[in-house]
Amino acid sequence: xxxxxxxxxxxxxxxxxxxxxxxxxxxxxxxxxxxxxxxxxxxxxxxxxxxxxxxxxxxxxxxxxxxxxxxxxxxxxxxxxxxxxxxxxxxxxxxxxxxxxxxxxxxxxxxxxxxxxxxxxxxxxxxxxxxxxxxxxxxxxxxxxxxxxxxxxxxxxxxxxxxxxxxxxxxxxxxxxxxxxxxxxxxxxxxxxxxxxxxxxxxxxxxxxxxxxxxxxxxxxxxxxxxxxxxxxxxxxxxxxxxxxxxxxxxxxxxxxxxxxxxxxxxxxxxxxxxxxxxxxxxxxxxxxxxxxxxxxxxxxxxxxxxxxxxxxxxxx
Numbered sequence: 001x002x003x004x005x006x007x008x009x010x011x012x013x014x015x016x017x018x019x020x021x022x023x024x025x026x027x028x029x030x031x032x033x034x035x036x037x038x039x040x041x042x043x044x045x046x047x048x049x050x051x052x053x054x055x056x057x058x059x060x061x062x063x064x065x066x067x068x069x070x071x072x073x074x075x076x077x078x079x080x081x082x083x084x085x086x087x088x089x090x091x092x093x094x095x096x097x098x099x100x101x102x103x104x105x106x107x108x109x110x111x112x113x114x115x116x117x118x119x120x121x122x123x124x125x126x127x128x129x130x131x132x133x134x135x136x137x138x139x140x141x142x143x144x145x146x147x148x149x150x151x152x153x154x155x156x157x158x159x160x161x162x163x164x165x166x167x168x169x170x171x172x173x174x175x176x177x178x179x180x181x182x183x184x185x186x187x188x189x190x191x192x193x194x195x196x197x198x199x200x201x202x203x204x205x206x207x208x209x210x211x212x213x214x215x216x217x218x219x220x221x222x223x224x225x226x227x228x229x230x231x232x233x234x235x236x237x238x239x240x241x242x243x244x245x246x247x248x249x250x251x252x253x254x255x256x257x258x259x260x261x262x263x264x265x266x267x268x269x270x271x272x273x274x275x276x277x278x279x280x281x282x283x284x285x286x287x288x289x290x291x292x293x294x295x296x297x298x299x300x301x302x303x304x305x306x307x308x309x310x311x312x313x314x315x316x317x
Contacts, residue, residue: 018040019039019040025142025143026039027039028107028140028141028142029042029103029106029107030042030103030138030139030140031099031102031103031137031138031139031140032044032136032137032138033136033137033138036103036106044136044138045122047122047123047124047125048119048120048121048122048136049119049120049121049122049123049129049131049132050117050119050120050136050175052125053120053127054174054175054176054178055085055087055119055120055129055132055175056085056087056117056118056119056120056174056175057078057081057082057085057087057117057118057119057172057173057174057175058078058115058116058117058118058173058174058175059074059075059077059078059114059115059116059173060074060113060114060115060268060269060270061074061100061113061114061115061116061269062112062113062114062144062269062270062304063104063109063110063111063112063113063114063141063307063310064111064304064305064307065110065111065304065305066110066309066310067304067305067306067307067308067309067310068100068101068104068307068308068310069269069303069304069306069307070232070236070269070307071097071100071307071308072097072308073232073235074116074232074269075093075096075097075100076093077173077230077232078096078116078118078173079093080171081171081172081173081174082118084169084171084172085172085174086129087118087119087120087129087135088135089118089135089137090134090135090137091137096116096137097308099116099137099139100114100116100139100141101308101310101311102311103139103140103141104141104310105310105311105312107141107142109141109142109143109310110310111143112141112142112143112144113141113142113143113144113269113270114139114140114141114142115138115139115140116137116138116139117136117137117138117139117175118135118136118137119135119136119138119175120132120135120136121133121134121135121136122134122136144270146270146271146272146274147209147210147268147270147271147272148193148194148210148266148271148274151275152274152275152276152277152288152289153193153194153266153274153275153276153277154192154193154276154277154278154279155187155192155193155194155195155196155207155276155278155279155280156186156187156190156192156194156195156196156279156280157195157196157198157255157279157280158182158183158186158187158195158196158197158198159186160179160182160183160186160195160197161179161197161198161199161200161205162179162197162198162199162200162205162206162227162228163179163200163227164199164200164227165226165227170205170225170226170227170228170229170230171225171229171230173229177209179197180197180208180209181208183195183197183208184208187208194207194208194210194266195207195208196212196258196279197227198255199223199226199227199228200227201252202254202255203223203227203252203253203254204223204252204253204254204255204258205223205227205228206223206227206228206229207266207268209268209270209271210231210266210267210268210271210274211223211228211229211231211233211234211266211267211268212228212258212264212265212266212267212276213237213241213264213265213266213267214253214257214258214261214263214264215261215262215263215264215290215292216257216260216261216262217262218246218247219246219247219248219249220241220246220247220248220249220292221248221249221250221251221253221257222234222238222248222249222250222253223250223251223252223253224250224251224252231267231268231269232269233267233268233269233272233273233300234267236267236300236303237267237273237296237300238250240296240299240300240303241292241296243299244292244295246292255279255280258279258284259279259280259282259284261284261285262284262285262290263275263284263285263288263289263290263291263292263293264276264279264284264285264288265289265293265296272297272300273293273296273297273300275288275289275290275293276288
């Protein structure tokens with residue numbers, strides 16, 4: 001067998017590059033530790049501890065019609081998550097806001113989504129956070145349609161449970177989403193749109209990347225944040241429902257209650273408001289979206305007109 005050059009070992013096994021996967025997204029500007037980079041320049045080190053161990057935090061943030069929706073709330077949650085991980089953020093809240101706004105501006109995006117990450121940074125091998133000397137900040141803005149589309153979804157209850165709060169608190173939006181990915185694999189394999197995850201006691205927790213709400217007669221319920229993320233969109237929707245005069249209970253919800261709900265929908269920054277058609281083959285209510293869900297969707301879209309304005313277009317630097 002003919003030997004290959006060391007720098008091309010098994011190169012034919014990896015024919016797909018970043019540009020092939022990302023298409024036009026590949027050339028968008030990405031903020032990486034103080035600089036705006038694009039294309040093959042916008043990379044992080046293989047020694048980065050977020051890549052090696054999932055040691056970092058992030059936020060998903062949306063822009064609508066030239067305005068960033070709930071920017072302050074997202075940044076506050078990012079800083080809280082970082083504090084829980086004893087992760088020093090090298091930028092202030094005001095500076096992080098400038099990074100978010102400028103990243104949208106240099107990419108000439110008035111609508112879209114952003115992933116803002118703070119990680120432990122480059123370090124030598126090993127779990128000890130002290131191996132990393134300088135945290136890293138990365139901001140990527142890109143066009144992004146609602147995560148689940150605009151149709152009602154079918155959900156499967158996953159066998160993968162959300163971890164206990166005495167393991168990793170669900171309020172920490174960390175870079176490690178492995179359990180949610182495993183649940184998503186189950187829903188994919190079973191030809192469902194998404195998976196429903198339960199907590200360690202068997203109560204409803206969340207979808208793979210969304211919070212969940214259920215209506216029983218005139219009362220809406222949503223799970224506590226013991227085993228689910230304290231979603232920014234979740235908070236907005238609680239306010240919307242209360243503005244309609246609806247009672248909202250934050251409590252434990254069983255699968256039996258979910259199967260027999262009059263309406264169910266999911267919420268998330270990336271997904272927005274997603275009606276649920278069925279759970280484990282049980283149809284929810286008479287139709288999806290239900291009447292109140294439709295009202296929530298309409299009101300949410302009105303609220304997204306508010307927010308911090310993206311500045312005038314500036315040249316990348």
